[in-house]
Amino acid sequence: MHKLKLSRKFKIAAINLVLFTLTFSLIIIPITIAKQPEPTNTQTTITQATPEQLQATAEHLFKAGRLTDAVTTLQQVIQIYKQSGNTLGQAAAQINLSLALEQLGSWKQASVAINTSLNLLGWDNANNTLKANNPELELLKVLAPTLDILTGQQLRQGQSDAANETAKHAQIYWRQLGDNTAVLRSRINQAQALRVSGFNRRAENILESVFQELQNQPDSFIKVGALRSLGNVQQQLGELDKSQKSLQHSLEIAQRLQLSEEISLTELSLGNTARLIGNINNAVTHYQNAAKTAPNPLLKVQAQINQLNLLVNNQRITEARTLIPVIQSQLPNLPANQASIYARINFASTIMKIADKKDTASILAVGVQQASSINDPRALSYALGTLAEVYEQNQQWQEALNLNKQAWSKSQDINAPDIAYRWEWQLGRIFKEQNNITEAIKAYDASIETLSNFRTDLAGVNREIQFNFRDSVEPIYRQSVELLLQEKGQSKPDLDKVRKRMEALQLAELDNYFREACLNNQFVALDKVVDNKNPDTAILYPIILDNQLGVILKLPGQSSLIHKASAISSKEVEQVIAQMRDNIVEPDEIQKFQAASKQLYKWLIKPIEAEINNSKNKIKTLVFIPDGSLRNIPMAALYDEISKKYLVQKYAIAISPGLQLFTPKPLARQKLNALAGGLSQPPKPFKSLPYVGEELKSIQKAGVTTVTLYNDKFKSKILEQTINAQPFRVVHLATHGKFSSKASETFILASDKRIYVAELNELLKSRERSRTEPIELLVLSACETAAGDKRAALGLAGIALRAGARSTLASLWQIGDESTERFINQFYHHLTKGKSTAEALQLAQLNLLESDKFNRPLSWAPYVLIGNWL
Structure with a gap:
């Protein structure tokens, strides 16, 4: 094994680094310096730069990626405006300072800066209102973009509900200023906030409405962006055909307008959709087109790195090896800024297992030097952390430990738990390899504690990161449990700690599944x-x-x-x-x-x-x-x-x-009432379910008061209206559905459309606003898990959780014969006779198992009860 020798004095940080593919979307709040108002009563001399000159310098530094210098310059601008009493000037400069600090990873300082700006403008944070009743237009010209920028920061920090409200206020002030284009941009921001909150359908509705307004207008930059954002939301909803159509439309407009950067970005999004469809060759073509049309070297390299990552993930190693030197030869031409440093790190992370480790280390070493030269602590952390991983893979434990120690320290300096947990995990791995189990357990404990403390922000944190749960989170829990079970000492392994650790893993899986913290009930x-x-x-x-x-x-x-x-x-x-x-x-x-x-x-x-x-x-x-x-x-x-x-x-x-x-208690069997919906004749390409009608009737025969939505009546809107109209204890849906490890592919079928898991959540949230009692039992009797998907049942757990029901009874595969009708009749019969939900399930299954016709597991075994069994 060749030892790696590189100059040191490094410090670190990381997460799976940016896969530009999956995180690229419409940049709704451009990271640019906000326009400063005209100065008032500002005295200048020949030897002192004016605030306008300093502002121009700061903007140049910002765009060049010299963020620390931009911060220093903006602080000078703020002081000048403060001395001259120019409140609007201070407010605008504070906005720009906030943007620069956020790019540096100084989230708390960025928040302080933007709040300072809002206070200077007379904004009441507690009530989200402007203190002035009749504000001057000059103030609104600063306030409106400030709220736009705040929306973006809230989104990037996972505060999607707050971002939604902020975007609404921004729209009000842009309307007062008569800037319809800015209004539409704020509506796109609001759609983004709703999407992050899981309200994908509402987000889609807003974006479609924005596009309708733009449709009869001439081609424009914002139309390109709105369509791309719509396509990205549709992609998340699993509506991949619609996504492809919207993105293609966006691309055609961008091509007519000859907007090279927009063309490149939209090609990237098209590559994402093709990737999800499973058309790898088509995705590669889009990434190649993105690289060809990129107007600058950085965007070109980013597109090529996306392509490389796709090839590596699909084991097309020969093609990947051909692309590696193409990318590597362009790296020296990139500017020394944050984005190019991330590109280097992404490249190194992608090739780490298939390329020469010396080359990988050299690429990262340059990234370390550049991050240090521009004084970017977050980028420096990522570069150093990934370099530590190279040493770890090369079994140079002491070098890896030295880097790790510095890395963790740097992550603490900038209060970055999304980075710190990785280094605590890395430290645990190194100690484990050195057979220091006690210290390894301490390091793993610290990593998991850090993860749990910021789980509510897990989905929204740091858009520069590809959050790969299978690679970046799950192994921490499983490796930790292995260590706990092999711990040697005076006492036996702490089994309760093992259980709780595995539960924390399952909770993290669901958080990752929904891209938000999802357990908030009692x-x-x-x-x-x-x-x-x-x-x-x-x-x-x-x-x-x-x-x-x-x-x-x-x-x-x-x-x-x-x-x-x-x-x-x-x-x-x-x-x-x-x-x-x-x-x-x-x-x-x-x-x-x-x-x-x-x-x-x-x-x-x-x-x-x-x-x-x-x-x-x-x-x-x-x-x-x-x-x-x-x-x-x-x-x-x-x-x-x-x-x-x-x-x-x-x-x-x-x-x-x-x-x-979730608040367990026996099902209220007295006067049991149910909303029963189903499709025997679903739309194509789904197969008919001829026994659904009899299944729904069997619920009534068992003595349950039932409101039935059958075939044409089983529409998504009617379902929502009906479920809100009465306090149903049971919701029984006999229709096609699929449980998948991807939320975007998990749905139940209504007669008019698929109801995806995020939309089901939205539908049931509307019920929560009008009804305080939860659904006690949700039954999904004709669903199935996705074929070949080892984690498909995660989708079932997701639906059960999102429904807010105490219990969920569902089928793991579809039977489609009269055994289902018999099973359902028996299940409800025993429920109404006072049996627990688990006993009713058992007795219904035994009824089939002991019969001559349905005794094979195919017929009686698919049903599982999740949650309250009482």
Whole structure:
């Protein structure tokens, strides 16, 4: 192994660095210096620069990426205006100072600067109003763009609700100024805020409205940007065909106007959409076009790095190696500014595993030098952090440790938790390699603590970062658990800490899934539910690690937890899970299915079976908190080859997303009422569901008062109106749906359109405004998990969570025959007779299992209960 030798005195920081592809969108608030008002009573001399001259200097420094010098110059401008009593001049300069500080990563100082500007302008932050009743137009000319810039900063800091309100106020003042173009720009800002909040459909509606206003106007820069922003929102909604159409329209206008930069940016967005569609060759073409039309070397290199990343991720290594020297040869021509430093780091991060480490280190070394020369602490951190990773991969532990120490210190200096957690993780990895388990655990603990402290900002933080959850967050939790379970000392491993760590991982997964912190309801610890009110229930927590499959068992009334593990690789576990999931839906593959099911029973249930059987209270219900792809299989179908019984023949079974339960209480079975919607004749290309009509009737036959929306009546708007009209305890939807690991591909089907998970949330949020009681049970009886998607059940958990329902009953695959009608009738029959939700599910499944016609797992096993089982 070749040792890397580079000059040092470095300091660090990082996250998976910018993949310009997935984070590129319409820059609604351009990072440019705001226009200064004309000076009043400013005295100048030959030897002293005027504020206008200093302002021009600051703008030049800003655009050149010399941000620290720009800050110093703007501070001089502020002092001059302050001495002359020019309040508007101070306010405008403070806005520009805020922009420069934000680019430096000094978020708190940037916030102070923009708040100072607003105070100077007479803005009441507490009430979001202007103190002056009849403000002069000159003041509004500064206030309106200030609010635009504040909107952008709030968005970049994850404060989407505040950004939405700020954008509304900006629109008011732009209208007073008669600037319709600026009004439209602020509406685009508002759409961006709604998108980040998860209100993608509202965002789409605003952008479509903006485009309608622009449609009959001449081609313009803002029309190009509005269409590109619309295309990007449609991309997030999973409406990829619409996205492609909007982006293509944006591109055509940009080409007519010969706006080279806009052409390049829109080609990038088209590449993103093609990438999501799965058309890799088309995506490569768009990235190549983006590079060809880029008006400056930096944008060209950024586009080529996007292309390189795509090639590497799709294992097209030969093509990637051809592109590497093309990019590398252009790096010396880039200006020494923040964007080019990030480009270097992105390039190095992409090629780290396939290129010579000396070359990678040299590229990063230049980035370190440039970041240091322009005094950009955030860029310096990224460059140094990635360089530390090169040393780590080369097993030069001391060099990596030295860089890591400096890196973490730098992240603390600029109060950047989004960077700090990476270095704490890196430190833990290095200690682990040195077999210093105690210090490794401390470092991992610190990293996870940092992550948890800023989880509400996880989705919105730092647009210069590609936040890759699978690479950048999940491994921290799993590696930490491995360390905790192998910890040696006087006592056994802290199993409660292990459980909570895995729960934190699942919570982080859902946050990442929705791109926002998503658990804000009142929750009760599962242990308390079991210990206090449900002594016949046990909790099982399977954990998949690299070299073992473990189970933690919580028995009622016992404070100590039980841990058992099987020495088996995660790869083999995944193979058996896939075998069970693939074959359970194949009527002729029952033997292959049972072989996998038996194996999983041996790994998950057999090691703790004696403890369950010997519990002080007879256990009737098992609550699983499954890990990873275990969510994709029905635990009810695990098969015991000794007793020749499926697990459901022994226990009622439920799934919980974590160690906490949303306000658990038994379903109110008296006067049970339901909103039942369904499609037997869905629009093409979906197949008909001929038994849906009978299924909906069977709910009424079971004694449930029902309002039914069937076929043409099952429209999204009617669903929203009906669900708000009455306090339904149950919402039952018998329609096509898909659960996917991507929120943009998770939906249920109404007769007029797909209702995506984000829109379902919006629909149900409107219910929360008019109804205080939650939906107690959401039933999705004809849905399925995405084929080949190991994390598809994350979409099911997402829908369950977004619905705000105490319980969700859903199918993991679609059956489409009369067994569903029979199952549903039995389920509601037992519910109305006083059985718990888990017992009603168990009895309905047993009714099918014990029949001659529907005894195969294909028919009875797909149904899973998530959440409250009482």
